[in-house]
Amino acid sequence: RKEVEQDPGPFNVPEGATVAFNCTYSNSASQSFFWYRQDCRKEPKLLMSVYSSGNEDGRFTAQLNRASQYISLLIRDSKLSDSATYLCVVNRQNQKVTFGTGTKLQVIP
């Protein structure tokens, strides 16, 4: 089983829709969690950290469920500019960072 698993998609959604991605991780010792966004042929950029209490940044909401070992990302009111690959990142302190394979989102006009 992979350490971090994501549905590769693609998720094709119309503008204005709400879309959610999940990411599961296998190591219960994982300590910090992030969502990154990667556009084609560009470097990943930090979208948001993920906390157990849940956190929101505008149209984006991230949540962590330690009991079930998954994190989620919710995007409301999708924009064309949200089209990208969303990477789930799981980190154990002072150890290697593990990336999911990414979920591709395509927002359609």
Next chain:
Amino acid sequence: GAVVSQHPSRVICKSGTSVKIECRSLDFQATTMFWYRQFPKQSLMLMATSNEGSKATYEQGVEKDKFLINHASLTLSTLTVTSAHPEDSSFYICSAREASTNEKLFFGSGTQLSVL
């Protein structure tokens, strides 16, 4: 946010030559840097973890004698692709971990390597 500078952004070289890629953390100290490779339409693949002042830790299947990593200071790591071949053509990205910000990763802008 923290800035990681990666240079060069694009390299075209002949088969058999060596190519050096630099990764610098500009406004923070990075005790750990990571090197990744990404082929078209595929996910990031971790190649190695670079720790300042010590030998890099390579992922399974990555040849340490081909991909030389040096992390001589807290702000600079280099990846040298030795005797490059066309199959080494890929997008190489570095990242640095900033310990003071809950282990967030910041990425360089990547290097597109094309070996002819």
